[in-house]
Amino acid sequence: MQRMATFTPLRAGKSERASAGDELVRSQGDEFLLSSAERNLRTRPNGTYNFVRVQGNTRNDQHTYVSARSGHAGLAAGRPVLYAGTMRFDGGKLDWWSNYSGTYQPMAAFRQQAQLPDERFIPWQKLQMGGVGLQRGMFSDQRASVAPEKPQATRLQPPLPATGASSGDRGSGKAASAEPSQAAKPAAPSVSPPRAESAAPASSSIAPSVAPTSAAAAAKGR
Numbered sequence: 001m002q003r004m005a006t007f008t009p010l011r012a013g014k015s016e017r018a019s020a021g022d023e024l025v026r027s028q029g030d031e032f033l034l035s036s037a038e039r040n041l042r043t044r045p046n047g048t049y050n051f052v053r054v055q056g057n058t059r060n061d062q063h064t065y066v067s068a069r070s071g072h073a074g075l076a077a078g079r080p081v082l083y084a085g086t087m088r089f090d091g092g093k094l095d096w097w098s099n100y101s102g103t104y105q106p107m108a109a110f111r112q113q114a115q116l117p118d119e120r121f122i123p124w125q126k127l128q129m130g131g132v133g134l135q136r137g138m139f140s141d142q143r144a145s146v147a148p149e150k151p152q153a154t155r156l157q158p159p160l161p162a163t164g165a166s167s168g169d170r171g172s173g174k175a176a177s178a179e180p181s182q183a184a185k186p187a188a189p190s191v192s193p194p195r196a197e198s199a200a201p202a203s204s205s206i207a208p209s210v211a212p213t214s215a216a217a218a219a220k221g222r
Contacts, residue, residue, distance in 0.1 A: 007082070007106050052101075053083045072103040
């Protein structure tokens with residue numbers, strides 16, 4: 001691995017504690033988060049910030065710190081600086097970054113050491129010609145916290161109406177009564193009492209003939 005160059009401050013800057021800024025963490029693509037070790041919180045950067053990328057105890061131990069209030073020397077806190085500049089975010093997405101740093105004045109040729117998307121790099125001279133204010137007092141920090149998603153509350157569905165409920169109750173969405181309806185109860189078998197046998201035979205609707213045949217013949221002889 002090629003040895004990286006480090007930049008020393010060309011002018012005195014205010015020395016601050018190592019936690020003066022938040023660490024820049026890549027989320028995906030051009031999107032980043034700011035991690036605050038003190039508050040144990042991650043936020044989406046939104047605004048213009050100073051940044052420095054510093055060398056740790058080993059070659060692979062590198063970190064980028066940003067702040068809208070602290071200067072580059074304060075962010076570095078005496079650690080070896082691999083790159084320094086300014087950057088602009090819009091809702092966590094990197095808009096542009098530059099090598100603007102009056103303290104370290106890094107050359108654009110070493111911008112790969114910043115480990116930032118090269119297509120977003122704009123030299124500080126071009127930014128100033130475009131009217132972008134790069135003084136620290138003009139920087140802004142308008143980020144918002146990334147709140148964890150709340151679990152969706154499980155909504156209990158009302159019990160289904162009993163089988164014997166009327167259509168009106170079902171349409172109005174009323175909950176069924178705790179006691180089972182009469183229609184839901186099993187019906188008792190219907191037992192008819194035994195029919196009493198009639199003592200006398202049923203009378204016929206057709207009356208029998210009252211006169212015998214012999215009586216009719218005697219009448220004719222008279």
